[in-house]
Amino acid sequence: MLPAVPELPAGTVLELRTEDWRYGGHPLCLRVEEVRHDLSHYYREEWLWVIGEALDADGTPSGRMEALVKVAALAGPRTEAFAPHGD
Numbered sequence: 001m002l003p004a005v006p007e008l009p010a011g012t013v014l015e016l017r018t019e020d021w022r023y024g025g026h027p028l029c030l031r032v033e034e035v036r037h038d039l040s041h042y043y044r045e046e047w048l049w050v051i052g053e054a055l056d057a058d059g060t061p062s063g064r065m066e067a068l069v070k071v072a073a074l075a076g077p078r079t080e081a082f083a084p085h086g087d
Helices: 037-045
Strands: 012-018 028-036 047-055 061-070
Touching: 012 047, 012 061, 028 037, 028 061
Parallel strands: none
Antiparallel strands: 012 028, 028 047, 047 061
């Protein structure tokens, strides 16, 4: 049985290990903008397209991107709410 996809509201920050997402070859910190649930059936509900802003180690945005993320990696402490810094 596959794990359920957790709620990933816009602004959620994902901290993904190299093996948690495809095509990157490195860990990724990604602030969620959109989750493409409509495409997950093409990946037998095991992978999910997440669109968002990649973040550097210090939280600086480094560009918008799409990541194919393993659903099993989304459960647990890897997700946290993002609180923007005040100017």
